[in-house]
Amino acid sequence: MDQTLINTTPPDNAIETRDLTKVYAGKHGRKVALDGISLAVPRGSFFALLGPNGAGKSTFINILAGLVTKSSGQARIWGRDIDVDHRAAKAAIGIVPQELNLDPFFTPRELLDVQAGLYGVPKAERRTEEILQAVGLADKADSYARTLSGGMRRRLLVAKAMVHTPPVLVLDEPTAGVDIELRQSLWAYVKQLNAGGVTVVLTTHYLEEAEELCDRIAIINQGKLVACDSKQALLARLDSKAMLISVDGGLTAVPDSLAAYSPEIRADGRLMLRYAPSAVPAGEILENVRAAGLGIRDLSTEEADLEDIFLRLTSSKG
Numbered sequence: 001m002d003q004t005l006i007n008t009t010p011p012d013n014a015i016e017t018r019d020l021t022k023v024y025a026g027k028h029g030r031k032v033a034l035d036g037i038s039l040a041v042p043r044g045s046f047f048a049l050l051g052p053n054g055a056g057k058s059t060f061i062n063i064l065a066g067l068v069t070k071s072s073g074q075a076r077i078w079g080r081d082i083d084v085d086h087r088a089a090k091a092a093i094g095i096v097p098q099e100l101n102l103d104p105f106f107t108p109r110e111l112l113d114v115q116a117g118l119y120g121v122p123k124a125e126r127r128t129e130e131i132l133q134a135v136g137l138a139d140k141a142d143s144y145a146r147t148l149s150g151g152m153r154r155r156l157l158v159a160k161a162m163v164h165t166p167p168v169l170v171l172d173e174p175t176a177g178v179d180i181e182l183r184q185s186l187w188a189y190v191k192q193l194n195a196g197g198v199t200v201v202l203t204t205h206y207l208e209e210a211e212e213l214c215d216r217i218a219i220i221n222q223g224k225l226v227a228c229d230s231k232q233a234l235l236a237r238l239d240s241k242a243m244l245i246s247v248d249g250g251l252t253a254v255p256d257s258l259a260a261y262s263p264e265i266r267a268d269g270r271l272m273l274r275y276a277p278s279a280v281p282a283g284e285i286l287e288n289v290r291a292a293g294l295g296i297r298d299l300s301t302e303e304a305d306l307e308d309i310f311l312r313l314t315s316s317k318g
């Protein structure tokens, strides 16, 4: 890690933005891509930045990366203001871009060396072999980048982002187009980095991925922050569950007395009853089911998932 970062107390938040705004002046007029985003990414967290296409995720990340100039607002990376302390802010972050932009005539080893040089990492401190090993590219260390598969290039980009040992790693849609097996190995490595203290921020279209990996989630819609919370708190917000009941002897019609639970008979014949766990105890539903003369053969429940939250917060109705 950069000496100036080592010699200071680590901040509570790895990234902090205040009223971050970006207005693009395009051919078709002004486009507000970010509309006053204030958020904090706690140090050590595994943070997901979610949003539909065009929500502003890449713009947000590219401002942190120094690739897009913000229109107004502030951003701090590892406590360093990107305007005031640009060099230290840049040293604190490693960015894995969305595009697979690698020089085709360089080998992974050369690319990592060039990158280390750009960041002023002294030769003796370079961890080229270790990083190549970690991303599963040790046996491709001397092959031209153009001969690498999409999944390998993606992993090479992660390796590139890590050469200067930044405490914050940001991945923009890292698994788009990467097959499942490689996705797993990429995540294994990123999880290992996170377990070692690296703060990880990722944007992804795969909500299950965010749900599985991340502990905090922010959702951006049309340039505005519509949610930023722990995963548990976000999911609890929906306060919605479904109870699935296999009824003795099957079921052709739902008794009227269960109408309050928005009942539905599933294609597999099970009866689905919806309820808000904070207001309705499961036992009460079971009593009502029995009182309606139905025998319960088997029972399971389904929780709301991130997709439900995401759709609710980003639907055009708001």
Ligand SMILES: Nc1ncnc2c1ncn2[C@@H]1O[C@H](COP(=O)(O)OP(=O)(O)OP(=O)(O)O)[C@@H](O)[C@H]1O
Pocket (backbone or CB within 6 Å): 024, 025, 026, 031, 032, 033, 051, 052, 053, 054, 055, 056, 057, 058, 059, 060
């Ligand atoms: N250079 C630019 N000039 C004008 N408008 C732009 C520019 N870059 C992005 N935009 C617009 O700003 C908005 C946010 O784009 P951005 O790429 O940040 O979204 P995103 O959430 O990353 O989307 P995706 O998931 O598709 O990458 C979009 O409406 C986009 O068309």
